[in-house]
Amino acid sequence: MTDVETPPPPAPGSHLPVVEPDRDLDDWGRSTRASDALDGSLLEAAHKVWFRIELQQAARIPGRGGGVLVVNGGGALSPIAPLLAKAIREDHPRRRIARPCADPAVLDQPGLSVLLTRIGVVRAHDEDLARLLRDERELVIVSVPTQDLQDEDAAGALARHPAVRAAVQVGAPLLPVAAIGIDDAQPVLGRLPLPGGRRLPVTLAFPHLGPLGLLLYLPAKIRLRALDPQPTTAGADDRQRAVGAAVATARALRAATDELRRERGSRWLG
Amino acid sequence: MTGGLRVLVTAAASRLGALVVGALERDPRIGTLIAVDERPPGAPFAVAEFVRLAPGSPQLPRVVRGAAVEVLVDLRAAAAVARQDDRELADHAATTRRIAAAVAEERSPLRRLVTVGSVHRYGWHRDLPTFLTEATAPRPPRSPRQRALAEIEDAAARAADRHGALELATVRLADPVGPAGSGLLQVADRLPLLPTVLGFDPPLQVVQEEDAAAAVAHVVAEELAGPWIVAADGTLALSEALRILGRAHAPLLPPWGSGLLAGILQRAGLAAALDVAGQLRYGRGLDNRRLKQTGFAYRATTREALLGAEGVRRRRRVLHPGEPEPYDPEVEAFLRYSPSVREAAADPEAAERRGVAALEPEALLDLLPSLDPEALRALRAHEADGPARRRILDEIDLLLERR
Numbered sequence: 167m168t169d170v171e172t173p174p175p176p177a178p179g180s181h182l183p184v185v186e187p188d189r190d191l192d193d194w195g196r197s198t199r200a201s202d203a204l205d206g207s208l209l210e211a212a213h214k215v216w217f218r219i220e221l222q223q224a225a226r227i228p229g230r231g232g233g234v235l236v237v238n239g240g241g242a243l244s245p246i247a248p249l250l251a252k253a254i255r256e257d258h259p260r261r262r263i264a265r266p267c268a269d270p271a272v273l274d275q276p277g278l279s280v281l282l283t284r285i286g287v288v289r290a291h292d293e294d295l296a297r298l299l300r301d302e303r304e305l306v307i308v309s310v311p312t313q314d315l316q317d318e319d320a321a322g323a324l325a326r327h328p329a330v331r332a333a334v335q336v337g338a339p340l341l342p343v344a345a346i347g348i349d350d351a352q353p354v355l356g357r358l359p360l361p362g363g364r365r366l367p368v369t370l371a372f373p374h375l376g377p378l379g380l381l382l383y384l385p386a387k388i389r390l391r392a393l394d395p396q397p398t399t400a401g402a403d404d405r406q407r408a409v410g411a412a413v414a415t416a417r418a419l420r421a422a423t424d425e426l427r428r429e430r431g432s433r434w435l436g
Numbered sequence: 437m438t439g440g441l442r443v444l445v446t447a448a449a450s451r452l453g454a455l456v457v458g459a460l461e462r463d464p465r466i467g468t469l470i471a472v473d474e475r476p477p478g479a480p481f482a483v484a485e486f487v488r489l490a491p492g493s494p495q496l497p498r499v500v501r502g503a504a505v506e507v508l509v510d511l512r513a514a515a516a517v518a519r520q521d522d523r524e525l526a527d528h529a530a531t532t533r534r535i536a537a538a539v540a541e542e543r544s545p546l547r548r549l550v551t552v553g554s555v556h557r558y559g560w561h562r563d564l565p566t567f568l569t570e571a572t573a574p575r576p577p578r579s580p581r582q583r584a585l586a587e588i589e590d591a592a593a594r595a596a597d598r599h600g601a602l603e604l605a606t607v608r609l610a611d612p613v614g615p616a617g618s619g620l621l622q623v624a625d626r627l628p629l630l631p632t633v634l635g636f637d638p639p640l641q642v643v644q645e646e647d648a649a650a651a652v653a654h655v656v657a658e659e660l661a662g663p664w665i666v667a668a669d670g671t672l673a674l675s676e677a678l679r680i681l682g683r684a685h686a687p688l689l690p691p692w693g694s695g696l697l698a699g700i701l702q703r704a705g706l707a708a709a710l711d712v713a714g715q716l717r718y719g720r721g722l723d724n725r726r727l728k729q730t731g732f733a734y735r736a737t738t739r740e741a742l743l744g745a746e747g748v749r750r751r752r753r754v755l756h757p758g759e760p761e762p763y764d765p766e767v768e769a770f771l772r773y774s775p776s777v778r779e780a781a782a783d784p785e786a787a788e789r790r791g792v793a794a795l796e797p798e799a800l801l802d803l804l805p806s807l808d809p810e811a812l813r814a815l816r817a818h819e820a821d822g823p824a825r826r827r828i829l830d831e832i833d834l835l836l837e838r839r
Contacts, residue, residue, distance in 0.1 A: 172570050172571050172662055172663060173570060173660070173662045173663070173664070173726050173730075174726075175569075175571070175726065176725035176726055176728070176729045177729070180725070180729065181725040181728040181729055182725070183669035183670055183671075183724070183737075184669045184670070184737060186670060186737060186739060189670075189676075189739070191672070191673055191676060193567075193639075193670065193671040193721065194566065194671075195637075195639060195671075195673060270562050270563055271562070273562075274562040275635070276633070276634055276635025276636060276691035277635040278635075279635060279636050279637070280635065280636065280637045283637075288566070289565070289566055291563075291565045291566070292565075293565035293567070293569060293571075293572065294565045294566045294567060297567060297723070301725075
């Protein structure tokens with residue numbers, strides 16, 4: 167059968183859909199009202215009162231253009247991605263909006279599907295993320311567990327992450343952001359093995375308090391530090407470029423988190 | 437219409453077919469336009485010649501050969517999907533064979549085949565991107581509708597492959613929305629309350645039917661090849677779309693097992709069940725930028741298309757020039773070819789020019805209060821340029837003064 171040639175892709179940033187300013191939802195399903203409400207209440211309290219978040223070197227995050235923010239401290243129960251998005255809105259010179267991305271399986275859960283989409287979470291899919299990075303020139307947040315920052319983990323899971331693949335495809339940089347304090351806010355006591363090789367984290371409040379446990383965090387002070395952007399253009403092919411950028415990002419994050427830990431006095435007071 | 441492309445359009449008696457024929461009639465690059473269908477059209481075409489074919493279109497290759505057709509626009513799939521007529525879509529095999537025969541004939545005059553289908557070809561799945569593009573690989577078909585769409589597209593691709601020099605364009609339309617229908621959401625018309633899936637509010641994108649027809653005409657006239665997605669700007673949430681359409685809905689379907697239920701309903705005879713379940717659970721957004729890059733401009737966004745369709749349907753009034761004239765082939769042949777006829781040939785732009793002028797004054801007066809000031813001013817200018825009915829102009833002035 168003839169393989170019908172696909173027409174060339176649109177020029178970056180061109181012919182995007184018209185914006186209808188009187189609509190609450192954007193085309194990705196993000197609700198301005200819901201995002202603002204969350205931003206002004208729960209995230210505001212978490213940012214200013216509970217975690218007293220400090221974003222250092224915010225100006226290293228580019229003021230324009232797409233990029234993938236890779237922050238450590240991620241995990242099934244971690245709120246680090248929305249907290250980083252809030253910190254960028256508060257402390258970045260251009261107060262940019264960043265969109266956390268989530269696995270399609272998470273966005274396929276009833277309730278979460280609507281809730282996460284309304285607050286701006288996007289699906290971790292190469293095509294969607296390439297559009298966001300290249301055409302809409304947005305920031306996307308990927309959170310990785312701190313214990314997964316070894317070279318081999320980075321070369322495996324992180325390099326295969328759709329956001330990293332999309333960044334390589336469109337030539338957008340990886341923007342590492344080191345985080346400390348988030349792992350202290352809900353320390354993981356152990357992990358229960360689940361079918362399919364996944365592990366369920368056990369914390370002081372989860373799973374015995376059920377979903378409520380997801381909201382119970384200790385008031386550790388969170389420090390974030392934006393690091394130098396990692397280009398995704400060095401390497402012979404896409405795979406090599408992804409591995410190279412992912413490993414360099416993981417190394418930078420390891421070094422920066424060690425440095426941040428050495429600098430801090432108390433994990434609760436900073 | 438002299439010189440230019442020689443085009444044949446199938447399913448021309450459908451509403452979408454009539455709109456496509458109308459759009460092609462207005463394009464100066466089209467030289468000869470032949471409209472074919474197995475049913476008579478609702479109204480005569482201004483310029484296109486209509487040929488009624490027997491079921492299965494056995495004479496289609498002859499017509500193609502006889503009229504030296506260069507471009508064949510196969511609208512059957514899109515027209516059946518627009519009408520939500522899955523039975524007709526399922527009966528495509530005979531005509532598909534005739535089209536393949538017309539393409540494969542020795543010294544076939546055809547050099548382009550434009551297959552117009554639907555984005556339902558992509559299927560529904562959580563692993564598909566939020567915005568489908570022309571580069572997205574369609575999922576293996578699951579529902580009868582997806583299967584039929586895939587078969588028609590595959591048959592066209594095979595025919596093009598055998599022909600060698602034939603160019604193939606595959607146009608996939610989002611659900612066309614207009615006074616006659618609102619795509620998959622039409623199921624809400626038949627139910628007092630549309631049950632949605634608990635915990636999901638999927639994306640939805642449609643296209644205004646006139647934009648859909650103009651896009652097909654654009655692909656034909658610009659001689660574009662390859663796959664093309666046609667969808668209006670703007671992706672709505674399902675709840676947003678149902679609110680615009682004024683349809684009651686409630687999350688009554690459980691989040692798990694809706695696919696199984698849809699499968700059972702489909703086996704019970706509800707052919708579109710799997711597609712409706714897919715829309716209610718996953719939905720889809722569409723990336724329309726590649727077609728826009730070729731110079732095509734949509735007139736309405738998804739929201740405007742739904743608003744327009746709902747506005748017209750709520751008033752139970754269809755904005756076309758009154759009752760269509762019945763199609764009668766003998767009368768048509770007499771009016772076109774007899775030397776006794778003294779009136780000039782029909783003007784393809786006449787119907788468009790008539791526009792609101794063709795509406796009865798009473799009908800138009802009823803419509804006026806629902807229009808915003810900008811629309812009122814535009815309508816006033818249009819009326820003043822056209823029939824300039826005093827009552828209409830006075831009423832518009834009065835409304836504008838009050839606002």
